[in-house]
Amino acid sequence: MAIEQNYFILFELPQQYQVDTALLSERYRALQKTLHPDRYAHKSEREQLQAVQASAHLNEALATLKSPLRRAAYLLSLKGVDTDVSHQTVSDGAFLMQQMMLREQLDDARHADDPFEALEELLEQLQGSEAELQQSLESQLQSDDPAVLSDALDNLRKLQFFDKLRHEIERVEDELDDL
Incomplete structure (x- = not known):
């Protein structure tokens, strides 16, 4: 997973204000099982770091898409609007x-x-x-x-x-x- 990946693409959701939160949670759990850093405990230090970064990106993406305010700000930022209020x-x-x-x-x-x-x-x-x-x-x-x-x-x-x-x-x- 590319940690700069668009949050909507990450969760395979349409890029829009309304989000199916049940589907979002379901896809989060599936991705978390794959990306959780504990799965990389016996891997190289580099792979462990990548897993931590990917998991942090996943958690940030979830928090953003779950919150209507953060989701709206994110959508605006994707359109090039400065949302620093x-x-x-x-x-x-x-x-x-x-x-x-x-x-x-x-x-x-x-x-x-x-x-x-x-x-x-x-x-x-x-x-x-x-x-x-x-x-x-x-x-x-x-x-x-x-x-x-x-x-x-x-x-x-x-x-x-x-x-x-x-x-x-x-x-x-x-x-x-x-x-």
Whole structure:
């Protein structure tokens, strides 16, 4: 296995946003049986190193394709789009306003009569917004048009905001469970 191999080719999956995760897991297990470094324990040092590198590549490929956010970023990178969002921000004012309102709802949920119900409602609202963005992103990732791919990158950034908010909701739920 070439460790620079495209992750979709590695798992013999179509290069698209939607992935059959059961098939991905099945193909991972089959490849892992073949490539696991323990199978190379009695081989030369070079072969052992290659097995470790191949296994690391396989694990990175699995983690990337299992995660919708990482998968979208990977697909964009395959199309030549710089997905390093550390120096880029979302400029959509309506989206940023929505984020502020969602964060206010999160703060309000902590003090609600039934905080778990308030958090559940917030999570449902978040999932609806995420589903819309993911649907747009899936369509955009099929394009090779730079303007469309730029929009896809914007949607990826927005999904990252939602992902962070989801983790914060889970953290608040854990804090409330501990009380």
